[in-house]
Amino acid sequence: MRYSYYPGCTLKTRAKELDRYARLSAVALGAELEELPEWQCCGAVYPLAKDEIATRLSAVRALMSARDEGRTLVTVCSACHNVLKQTNEALKADANLRMKVNNYLDPEVPYAGEARAIHYLELLRDEIGFGEVKKRVANPLKGRRIAGYYGCLLLRPSAVMALDDPENPRVLEDFIRALGAEPVAYGRRNECCGAYVTLEDRAQAEKSARKIVQSAADAGAETIVTACPLCLYNLKNSAGGLPVRYITELLAEALGIAEGA
Amino acid sequence: MNNENLRDLVVEISGANPRKCMRCGKCSGTCPAYAEMEYRPHRIVAMVEKGDIEPLMRSQSLYRCLACMACVERCPRSVEPAKLVEAVRLLVIRGQGQNHMSPDDIPQKLDAELPQQAIVAALRKYGK
Numbered sequence A: 001m002r003y004s005y006y007p008g009c010t011l012k013t014r015a016k017e018l019d020r021y022a023r024l025s026a027v028a029l030g031a032e033l034e035e036l037p038e039w040q041c042c043g044a045v046y047p048l049a050k051d052e053i054a055t056r057l058s059a060v061r062a063l064m065s066a067r068d069e070g071r072t073l074v075t076v077c078s079a080c081h082n083v084l085k086q087t088n089e090a091l092k093a094d095a096n097l098r099m100k101v102n103n104y105l106d107p108e109v110p111y112a113g114e115a116r117a118i119h120y121l122e123l124l125r126d127e128i129g130f131g132e133v134k135k136r137v138a139n140p141l142k143g144r145r146i147a148g149y150y151g152c153l154l155l156r157p158s159a160v161m162a163l164d165d166p167e168n169p170r171v172l173e174d175f176i177r178a179l180g181a182e183p184v185a186y187g188r189r190n191e192c193c194g195a196y197v198t199l200e201d202r203a204q205a206e207k208s209a210r211k212i213v214q215s216a217a218d219a220g221a222e223t224i225v226t227a228c229p230l231c232l233y234n235l236k237n238s239a240g241g242l243p244v245r246y247i248t249e250l251l252a253e254a255l256g257i258a259e260g261a
Numbered sequence B: 001m002n003n004e005n006l007r008d009l010v011v012e013i014s015g016a017n018p019r020k021c022m023r024c025g026k027c028s029g030t031c032p033a034y035a036e037m038e039y040r041p042h043r044i045v046a047m048v049e050k051g052d053i054e055p056l057m058r059s060q061s062l063y064r065c066l067a068c069m070a071c072v073e074r075c076p077r078s079v080e081p082a083k084l085v086e087a088v089r090l091l092v093i094r095g096q097g098q099n100h101m102s103p104d105d106i107p108q109k110l111d112a113e114l115p116q117q118a119i120v121a122a123l124r125k126y127g128k
Ligand code: SF4
Pocket: B020, B021, B022, B023, B024, B025, B026, B027, B028, B041, B042, B045, B074, B075, B076, B077, B078, B079, B080, B081
């Protein structure tokens, strides 16, 4: 099966492993991710103001391009996916926004949210199936105690993201189980890592991140996994002491395709 | 601008309705920036409703919000406090010369690991 793929800026620079292992693992699982021919930065945060138009356009262009290719759009960065999905749902729901956006972009076929935007975890869960993933695992991560970190962007707002139960999610735990490892239950898995506030007040962000890492460590985790480069950065820098890795690094390791493994 | 006009502007920019608030305080109880905020989310909602926008515009609380959407998710009345915080912040930074952070501030904040996403997000939230 072929999918359109939106990598995002950070995956081309600081988060190359998140990107590389997403692609390699998809191939190993029989899914082909084809990068959109042209794409721009999604803007990293979804604009919460109703009257922001320009800041939503790059996401609309990516969605429109996937629609024109007739494929589902897959994104692995939680932040990019959040922006793309929220933009898409807003275009479906808000006629005024739709009108302004189409007036501005003037596409051949007006865009009204026809694309289907999914996160890489949804690709694994709903398209490939965790059962199938489990069958392809060549190197089960036996005995490894792993804490899945959701953060905010995969889950909220849940009425729009619709990826999982916002207070009691399980997709990361099911993913970890499919790789043969043991998911660790801990309280702060869906609380905020400190996000961009690290640039405004590092101490505030570190405090948020430290509580999360502490919560995972107290529950006996040896590693935390995330799909977001900024979460990874904040959690790693919080001096919490646990290694933090991308979901796709772990996936590639379990599939036996990680380099040097 | 008078208080009512400012309130109407915030409501319009945000698309949120502070009148639905029942003052339960759940938004503030769940807010990860609670300790760093002078005005907490439930208070911000009440101040917007009253048209008390100017003190909010001067407050550092606007730059403490993480846009984590916990308040939006957990508010029993669907008030969406984060949208009101963002609207008040925009009322400030959309003013000429009123960016809270600009590209010139970034180099001194860089380190080798900082993801690009953080820079773009901060410039979006704190500037225009
Ligand atoms: S959670 Fe909602 S209803 Fe309760 S105080 Fe906050 S905004 Fe008001």
